[in-house]
Amino acid sequence: MxxxxxxxxxxxxxxxxxxxxxxxxQRTYFPPRDVCPICHRESVGKMKEVEMSGKGVIESFTIVHxxxxxxxxxxxxxxxxxxxDEGPSLTAQIVDADPGEVEIGKRVSAVFxxxxxxxxxxxxxxxxxxxxx
Amino acid sequence: xxxxxxVGAGETKFGExxxxxxxxxxxxxxxxxxxxxxVYSRDVQVLYGSNSLAGIINGQENIGALLSxxxxxxxxxxxxIRIEASTASGGAAVRQAYLAVKSGEYDLVMVGxxxxxTDVFGTELIDLTSSVLDREWEAFxxxxxxxxxxxxxxxxxxxxxxxxxxxxxxxxxDHANASKNPDAQYKNKITLEQALNSVAVAEPxxxxxxxxxxxxxxxVLVASENYVKRxxxxxxxxxxxxxxxxxxxxxxxxxxxxxDSAKVASRKALEGAKIKIGDVSFAEIHDSYSIYGxxxxxxxxxxxxxxxxxxxxxxxxxxxxxxxxxxxxLKAKGNPxxxxxxxxxxxxxxxxxxxxxxRQVKDSRYAMLHNMGGTGSMSVVHIVGGE
Ligand SMILES: [Zn+2]
Numbered sequence: 001m002x003x004x005x006x007x008x009x010x011x012x013x014x015x016x017x018x019x020x021x022x023x024x025x026q027r028t029y030f031p032p033r034d035v036c037p038i039c040h041r042e043s044v045g046k047m048k049e050v051e052m053s054g055k056g057v058i059e060s061f062t063i064v065h066x067x068x069x070x071x072x073x074x075x076x077x078x079x080x081x082x083x084x085d086e087g088p089s090l091t092a093q094i095v096d097a098d099p100g101e102v103e104i105g106k107r108v109s110a111v112f113x114x115x116x117x118x119x120x121x122x123x124x125x126x127x128x129x130x131x132x133x
Numbered sequence: 134x135x136x137x138x139x140v141g142a143g144e145t146k147f148g149e150x151x152x153x154x155x156x157x158x159x160x161x162x163x164x165x166x167x168x169x170x171x172v173y174s175r176d177v178q179v180l181y182g183s184n185s186l187a188g189i190i191n192g193q194e195n196i197g198a199l200l201s202x203x204x205x206x207x208x209x210x211x212x213x214i215r216i217e218a219s220t221a222s223g224g225a226a227v228r229q230a231y232l233a234v235k236s237g238e239y240d241l242v243m244v245g246x247x248x249x250x251t252d253v254f255g256t257e258l259i260d261l262t263s264s265v266l267d268r269e270w271e272a273f274x275x276x277x278x279x280x281x282x283x284x285x286x287x288x289x290x291x292x293x294x295x296x297x298x299x300x301x302x303x304x305x306x307d308h309a310n311a312s313k314n315p316d317a318q319y320k321n322k323i324t325l326e327q328a329l330n331s332v333a334v335a336e337p338x339x340x341x342x343x344x345x346x347x348x349x350x351x352x353v354l355v356a357s358e359n360y361v362k363r364x365x366x367x368x369x370x371x372x373x374x375x376x377x378x379x380x381x382x383x384x385x386x387x388x389x390x391x392x393d394s395a396k397v398a399s400r401k402a403l404e405g406a407k408i409k410i411g412d413v414s415f416a417e418i419h420d421s422y423s424i425y426g427x428x429x430x431x432x433x434x435x436x437x438x439x440x441x442x443x444x445x446x447x448x449x450x451x452x453x454x455x456x457x458x459x460x461x462x463l464k465a466k467g468n469p470x471x472x473x474x475x476x477x478x479x480x481x482x483x484x485x486x487x488x489x490x491x492r493q494v495k496d497s498r499y500a501m502l503h504n505m506g507g508t509g510s511m512s513v514v515h516i517v518g519g520e
Binding site for chain 1: 255256257259260263267269270271272273274275276277279280281283284285286287288291332333334335336337338382383384385389
């Protein structure tokens with residue numbers, strides 16, 4: 001079941017918001033990457049795991065009405081790009097909020113939630129979503 | 134190095150073609166291109182097939198072999214290779230043909246782009262088309278191509294104080310032009326009101342901001358100067374070809390509304406063709422979502438960042454200062470992913486030969502063609518024409 005391993009492989013990074021920090025230029029990357037796009041080979045072996053605070057600000061967002069199959073039960077949902085205080089941006093849902101309350105620039109915090117039922121195996125996946133501060 | 138020409142072009146109608154299969158569509162477009170060029174398929178030395186999602190939508194990989202087999206050239210044992218670059222597959226495949234001819238290796242290359250999307254529908258198809266995003270870090274959390282375009286749109290509209298009207302005008306223009314294109318998926322003109330009041334897909338974008346689900350195929354024959362002279366063909370020159378990449382995920386890019394891939398590819402293509410943006414007679418741009426149309430007008434170089442709203446009401450019309458998407462664009466001609474970028478060449482070929490009928494752009498000399506992958510991870514830009 002290749003599908004199963006595809007979904008647990010990144011679990012630790014998703015559960016604890018673990019990023020990679022380049023030991024050469026000190027930039028932080030999330031999702032984690034093994035090569036710093038600025039330092040290239042200078043960064044190899046110097047990318048260190050760092051846990052992020054889960055605090056950030058909404059860069060922009062949408063309310064998704066036409067949803068992909070794993071998210072049918074959540075329709076409609078709020079999807080945002082959140083800029084974390086440590087620097088990187090990520091894509092995640094905003095939950096426990098009325099769409100009218102969500103605005104660009106509002107501060108948010110990460111929470112641990114069920115994400116969706118993925119794939120033909122119907123595996124329930126967990127990860128981060130965000131709530132308004 | 135040899136100059137490179139398009140010597141024939143053909144396409145199927147774009148649309149929800151329930152009764153047609155992937156291979157039928159591809160073969161029809163290929164035969165039309167062959168017939169249009171007046172060459173023989175036995176002269177074709179390599180086939181590049183462009184396709185984005187046949188593996189997951191149709192359960193069919195090995196597209197090169199499929200197209201070669203059913204277009205009848207497997208018998209000739211020429212190479213046939215699939216080019217996959219997400220929604221930029223078509224432009225990327227023509228670029229491979231350009232490079233192959235430019236290098237001197239081949240004199241006649243067939244490019245065939247095809248997508249058969251209606252084998253899957255609804256939420257399932259949305260999940261599959263989301264595979265052009267980062268599956269683990271975007272789609273996993275509920276991102277879709279439309280949702281990310283919508284996130285971009287909201288930020289753009291906020292930062293540049295742009296009303297929804299300006300986005301809708303891209304779709305109004307596409308539909309107006311498509312009404313004059315017999316191959317287009319939609320031939321109905323739409324009003325600004327209709328564009329603004331359609332059903333929500335991902336706010337602030339609604340159905341009329343989004344390119345449809347399309348089946349279709351398009352093909353071009355690319356030839357060397359030598360071949361053109363030997364066979365006394367009248368080709369349209371590919372003056373330059375450029376390709377640039379950006380980060381896969383939108384959240385990793387420097388800006389939510391700047392398409393670095395389009396900026397770099399456009400600059401290189403203009404340099405390669407030795408022309409300025411002001412010399413471009415018309416452009417086919419990758420407006421899979423209306424917001425991308427505005428961003429592309431800016432990042433390709435037609436207007437400064439944040440100012441596309443100044444072009445979309447008048448200048449982009451068929452008889453305007455810089456006609457955009459005379460074919461009807463992705464919104465109204467249709468967007469059969471792997472065929473889309475090749476279809477742009479079919480339009481340019483017809484326009485530059487003065488054979489675009491009712492939608493003919495007057496006095497056109499240079500066409501810019503922009504095909505984009507994903508949410509901007511890749512842009513392919515070509516300049517064609519010039520004679
Ligand atoms: Zn670094």
